[in-house]
């Protein structure tokens with residue numbers, strides 16, 4: 001929920017698990033190519049944001065984005081609603097880059113700049129969440145896809161097409177993420193439906 | 198409602214600070230104190246001026262980030278709440294409100310209303326934990342602990358580490374903070390074996406970091422948003438005496 005309407009989320013356990021396996025390994029040196037690349041990417045991003053000359057506070061765009069996702073990509077979603085969100089996210093990003101104002105410098109604590117960086121992350125995340133929701137044309141878990149329901153209005157899974165766990169690979173800003181799937185195989189139980197009536 | 202705010206501005210840890218005046222109008226009484234700061238900040242963005250830096254996170258009284266001195270009191274005029282739980286209806290229409298950061302040597306100002314409270318983390322790292330794995334929550338009846346003790350430990354662990362106790366203390370002492378941690382753990386079987394060592398380590402760290410000593414004034418208990426009492430300081434002192442034996 002917080003991820004949906006605010007863009008904050010809790011890292012999955014897989015990440016600390018991955019990092020824990022690296023304890024004891026030497027850290028990459030600050031002179032290394034990887035470090036310098038990462039650093040210059042961050043500096044570029046901050047410089048671009050600090051140059052924004054508008055007068056609209058970042059909060060304004062953050063709230064709008066939260067509202068969009070809440071409306072169309074929340075617990076209940078439809079193909080039409082989800083498809084309409086993607087161009088709206090693009091539009092919102094364009095007006096953010098045109099109208100947002102970030103006073104102050106990037107050399108001291110600057111909370112407006114922090115907010116802008118977070119908003120950019122949230123824009124990326126919101127595209128991914130919407131893409132994923134569009135892809136899964138079934139009702140599953142706590143999410144209800146309106147096209148996928150029984151005659152009584154119960155959630156309808158589509159196990160023949162979607163019985164897998166999925167992870168999306170980030171391919172870079174504005175690149176389409178790549179889907180990786182792993183089938184869910186149940187050996188000892190029969191998968192059934194839960195009824196809420 | 199209408200308010201005049203005098204807000205502490207300070208560009209950085211070593212800069213000279215000053216009060217800046219902000220006039221606000223048409224504020225709803227249901228605006229929270231932090232929302233009022235947001236309103237002022239949005240106005241500043243429109244003008245192209247730097248916004249007021251202040252800390253906040255949960256905005257529901259559980260994280261301890263939002264501590265401010267409001268009209269001379271930590272977390273404002275009400276008892277038992279944090280700054281984020283304070284609403285403008287609590288003030289008089291037209292009232293002048295002075296807003297300052299925590300004032301204490303051990304919490305240096307980072308910018309405007311934002312202070313560095315990492316000293317608390319360092320005290321915690323010195324001993325504010327149980328150093329063996331005790332597993333997940335055990336079956337309640339298997340624990341040799343009375344209900345009264347469990348409740349008392351729970352009261353102490355309500356501390357959110359906001360720093361109001363330090364900010365309100367004329368000595369800048371962190372005794373109530375340390376006491377709440379020591380008390381919460383020493384009252385329960387998992388934390389008891391290390392109680393004395395913990396008290397000694399945390400007090401030594403507190404002293405080393407420049408917090409003052411306790412002279413039993415009790416302003417910390419008056420200003421604690423979680424109503425933690427100085428009785429826990431008495432327990433901390435007892436544990437400390439034990440560790441001297």
Ligand code: FES
Nearest residue numbers: 256260261263281
């Ligand atoms: S913002 Fe978390 S306690 Fe106030």
